[in-house]
Amino acid sequence: MSRGAMDPCSEVLLRQAERFSGRVLLAGLPADGLxxxxxxxxxxxxHAGEQSQLQTRFPGRTHFGVEPPAGTFDAAVLFLPKSRELTDYLFAALASRVPHGQLYLVGxxxxxxxxxSKQLAAFGxxxxxxxxxxxxxxxxxxxxAPATPDLLALAQRYELPLSDGPLQVVSLPGVFAHGRLDRGSALLLEHLDGLPSGHLLDFGCGAGVLGASLKRRYPDSRLTLLDVDAFAVASSRLTLAANGLEAEVCAGDGIDAAPSALAAIVSNPPFHQGVHTSYQATEQLLREAARHLDGGGELRLVANSFLKYPPLIEEHLGACRTLAEADGFRIYSAKRR
Ligand SMILES: C[S@@+](CC[C@H](N)C(=O)[O-])C[C@H]1O[C@@H](n2cnc3c(N)ncnc32)[C@H](O)[C@@H]1O
Structure with missing residues (x-):
């Protein structure tokens, strides 16, 4: 991206560049030239995708994870994230790294x-x-500077009464459906029977509800959980551990980051990104699923009924069946030809 293609928030920062000329920590920064x-x-x-773009362009200058990098800074800037709870955590984490410094918010x-900005007022x-x-x-x-906040203390924990026993779910701030079960995920949880055995993938795992439930139903199958968001990846690890389950959990952007030779891909795929609606990651999933599935491998997903996924699935994978429909959601299933 050239300077001209800067994110508008970065442009606003650069109007006062002298404020940010020292050791400044840019949290949630866009993948531009800032x-x-x-x-x-x-x-x-x-965000694994933005991290990898930044890493390519500015090697070693961006830290990835749910905690800020070590050390202290003259200033820290938070690029406003979507979730209010996440904003609270990030302000507290950043404030702990700028003793006698400035905490900025841009969005x-x-x-x-x-x-x-009213949440920021808690710090001064x-x-x-x-x-x-x-x-x-x-x-x-x-x-x-306040003490470093305890992220685990901010986790929401709840128990789901599933047909094969209660499942503990742990979600961190900013994770999809934080502290509650999404209705689409609930419907998919009721339709996880009869998956081919082999390596399973929970694509866009969030707090790991689907993945943990899959591992319990298919204990002999290898399971990978994948999400673009470090807070989701950390939540999924906590959810698996809370249920005494083991699986691979990885951070990655899109289906390209997934393993191949899969027996099934199970997903409540993403349909919003920030304030802009984006189906890009899901369309990519539907187009590329076949490349990641074994012959006879299955893509099973839940989606809002109004989303026109079946034609894309049929074009790129195979005949698309609707296994269930309720509450404005549908469960789709397609097998690789
Ligand atoms: C609708 S949520 C479902 C979360 C979880 N599976 C559940 O049922 O509660 C979609 C998830 O996809 C993740 N996601 C968004 N874009 C992604 C991408 N490009 N690659 C991987 N995961 C992505 C989001 O972070 C989010 O956790």
């Missing part, structure tokens, strides 16, 4: 940056510094 403009800045990403107005006196390109930049001086 690090190239701020030579002493370091990134922190929890789009329509994504709720004004509302998030806030002020709006700029408003441009449909974005706002806020700041808050940190006098005394």
């Amino acid at each position: 690090l190239g403009e701020l030579p002493h800045a370091q990134g922190w990403s929890w 789009e107005k329509r994504a709720g940056v004004e509302r998030a 006196k806030t002020g709006k510094l700029d408003s441009a390109r449909h974005c706002q930049l806020w700041h808050c001086p940190i006098d005394v």
Whole structure:
């Protein structure tokens, strides 16, 4: 991406570049050229796709994970994420790394940056510094850095009464359907019977509800859980552990990051990204599933009934059957020819 193709939030930061010329931590930064403009800045990403783009372009300058990189900084900037609970955790994590420094917030107005600035006020006196390109930049001086927050203490834990016994679910802030079961996932949980045996994949695993349930039903099958989000990956590990289950959990962007020779791909696939609706990862899944499945391997997914997935599935995989329909969701199944 050239400087001209900068994310609008990055552009707003660069209008005051002198504020960000020291050791600054950019949390949730977009995969654009911002690090190239701020030579002493370091990134922190929890999105595997953005991390890999940043890593290619600025090797060694972005840390990936659910906790900030070690050390302290002169300033930290939070690029507003979608979830309110995640915003609270990230502000606390960043504040703990900027003793006597500045904590900044940047985000789009329509994504709720004004509302998030009220969350920032928990750390000191806030002020709006700029408003441009449909974005706002806020700041808050940190006098005394708080202790590093305990992410595990912020996890939501609940028990699902499934037909084969209760399943413990642990979800971290920012993870899909945080602390509750999504209706689409609930429907898919009722239709996990009869999958081919072999290597199974839970694509877009979130808190790992589907994956953990799969491992319990198919204990002899190898299982991989994949998600683009580090908080989802960490949640899935916690959910598996809470149920005494073992599986491979990996961070990766899209079906390309998945293993091949799979017996089945099971998914409640993503349908929103930030404030922009995006079906890109799901369309890619439907187009590429065949390359990751063994002959006779099955793609089984839940989707909103209004989403026109069957033609794409039939074009790229094989005949698409509707196994169930309820509450505006459908369960689709297709086998590789
Ligand atoms: C609808 S949620 C389902 C979560 C979980 N399986 C459940 O049933 O609760 C979709 C998940 O896909 C993940 N996701 C979004 N884009 C992705 C991508 N490009 N590659 C892998 N996972 C992705 C999201 O982080 C989210 O956890």
